[in-house]
Amino acid sequence: MTPLHATASDLTCDVVVVGAGIAGLTAAERLVGAGLDVRVVEARDRVGGRTEGGEFASGTVIELGGQWVGPTQDEVLALAARLGLETFTVYDEGASLLFADGGRTEGEDDAFGLGGEAARAFADLVELIDRTAATIDREAPWDSADAVHLDRMTAAQWLDVHCGHADARAFMDTMLASILAADADEYSALHLLFYLGSGGGLHRMMLTIGGAQESRVRGGTHQLSERLAEALGDRVLLDEEVLRISGWDAEVAAVTTSHRTLRCDRVVVAVPPTMATRMSYDPPLPAGRDIAQSHMMPGSVLKFQIEYPRPFWREEGLSGTVMSLDHGVSLVYDNCVPDSDAGILVAFVEGAHARALHTLDDQERDRRVIDDLTAFFGDAAARPTEVLQRNWSEEQYTRGCYGGRFATGLWTTVGAHLAAPCGLIHWAGAETAAVWNGYIDGAIRSGQRVAAEVAALSPAAPTTSYR
């Protein structure tokens, strides 16, 4: 942690961007392109936010945070291409495994081995969810037809009404937990439908091929941020924690960091809402804005990357994909990379399962995950070369992934404050996105939106728009 009262030279610029995740860096790139003098202030010693590179002892680079991209995520795909990053399609051959009610089922289709009547009930429910999600106004969920009604019930209550098949419902609960990193009783039905709708629906979100888990960036998604930051050069200030934003209601704002004060015309806050809550504001933020950012709860997830000498599951005709309703690990994918012959699995522990691991030490968490993998794949899974883990709720400058959720009653009473500028402050980040909310693609779109907001307002902006 940086010292609180370190000193560096105060400075003045047009725009200060708080947070060097993909949202903040996207905004900064566009604002620089618009001719503005920009600084990006980042508390960590790295850029990338919820995308982060990790490295096995073998030298293989792997993602500790967000890692997949897929069709309709046009902004992240375009950015990767523009930055010269390759994408590759994930491994999706062979049978997936479903563990439920003590049983093990192999399946080849999208339903992970869910069979017969349960599969039909599940497919019907997906179809209903997606039809309903399509009716939600992505720019203003609170203005949607039936918004208040949907906001006053939990997603679990809505599912209770619309799905009478116990097995299909249990499967849905685990599927949704894997997408929202929270259990369906922990957010409103309006939140569920907005969130899924923002990504084009549950069907798209849950798919590997054709969906949100189709592709990856060779060498890791954190390179998106690293390359943007490289181009921004010394405009990016690392290891500086923003403590206070003052004067946002006046003509000039002051951003006080652990090192200095930066004066500027506009501030872009591009950190998760719970992080925006942890900075101080002078004058204090209006009540509605404060409630919106402080009440948006990030998900609970631990991500494990497990390296083996080789992808032994492939030899047994398995894809590596597992969904379990019976274990702490609810979701596993083959996570091998083109630059290594090693077998790599990625395993997720989410929602209440994740919170149950919080008080255990890292070794015990690893052990439990390996136990679950051994239950899924047999003894070969018991002897990994190495395990990397990341509990995003422990990360001081993130405090939860993937995105954020609103419990009942919030979208319709304070949701409009999430992305609305507050004096000189503009708000970006994946939680403010209307499209692919909570995803890398949504974060990029939020950075683009906020850059357009600021560039349109700034006296220094040229009359032609960026690009």
Place this chain on the structure above:
Amino acid sequence: MTPLHATASDLTCDVVVVGAGIAGLTAAERLVGAGLDVRVVEARDRVGGRTEGGEFASGTVIELGGQWVGPTQDEVLALAARLGLETFTVYDEGASLLFADGGRTEGEDDAFGLGGEAARAFADLVELIDRTAATIDREAPWDSADAVHLDRMTAAQWLDVHCGHADARAFMDTMLASILAADADEYSALHLLFYLGSGGGLHRMMLTIGGAQESRVRGGTHQLSERLAEALGDRVLLDEEVLRISGWDAEVAAVTTSHRTLRCDRVVVAVPPTMATRMSYDPPLPAGRDIAQSHMMPGSVLKFQIEYPRPFWREEGLSGTVMSLDHGVSLVYDNCVPDSDAGILVAFVEGAHARALHTLDDQERDRRVIDDLTAFFGDAAARPTEVLQRNWSEEQYTRGCYGGRFATGLWTTVGAHLAAPCGLIHWAGAETAAVWNGYIDGAIRSGQRVAAEVAALSPAAPTTSYR
């Protein structure tokens, strides 16, 4: 707001208490009594936290925050007596008014004019709630029988199951909103039952005479804190915002304020959970603790004190008590004080109704409240001498009242972290109380608990216990 980098002399003491509300001051008094060297650091320029004195232009002092005390709130009653403060019984003669479904009903009983079958259904529901609440373990709600089940449904869902009478249910919703400052779909059934049970049940909580609104402190409840602070003298440091707590996992902690660093053996954090979230910690707090404090949502309430030349409602045989299911103002009481002949009403706007007022200016809020009071009491209510208002969600160092609530899924996964010490940090405040959680009495009890925790651990503590 205090400057961020003001300087004052660093110092070393045994215990630093963060927050000079009644919890922190109670803890400090006890720890000083135990022979320890204590400092209380308070961000505001006043003590008292969620109790605060206000003054009409007439000179009459009134409470902008917590104001009532009642039977079984033994700690606050004992403290008032010990500090030489008088209490007085509220005015409770004449008829109360109920507004519902566009109608107006006068009533003399506890049910505010709710009649017939609805009154019986409501009484049955109160009885069921209180019987169930009595089964919740107040020290460890997560260990209660049926805790997980109750934690996975909202209070509204639980009420749906247990009350089929629409009018009784609507009345209950408003009654609960007046107690929790949040709507019944915004917290779990376990939270409802714990919270009500902590105060001895809904029946006791909703009563005036014989209940939580029976008495007041002459001159205001803020005097409790003021007198404790007076005795603590220059141990109380006002206008110093705590920015960071470091070394809580080591032998000596350091509390960095806007003015200086205080080194100490133990830290007592006695601020609402959402405020504890807004300080920084080095090392970062464990995930479970962070989730517990950041996810506990404070209530939404605006409190209005309205002064009239005389209590005109009494002349019409009215008690001044109003409950309305139809207006933004849901609850009104006669709030006259012994030291003035003026008529004073107190009016509350809570939950979603409160959030709807946030974006309005003070004058418009006043106007809406006066409109509602005029609908309740006629034209005489339209011409107050003065209106004082406090939106507790706007208060930079509180951000909501009365207490906090947990949405679904939190009590059973992170609730145990709320009051459990974290290294050298001990947690106090009304939200950590097992008895009268969220009330002044609970805050005092939390201060006593935490003082006992610290005194028992401190090498400087004498072998005899306090008092």
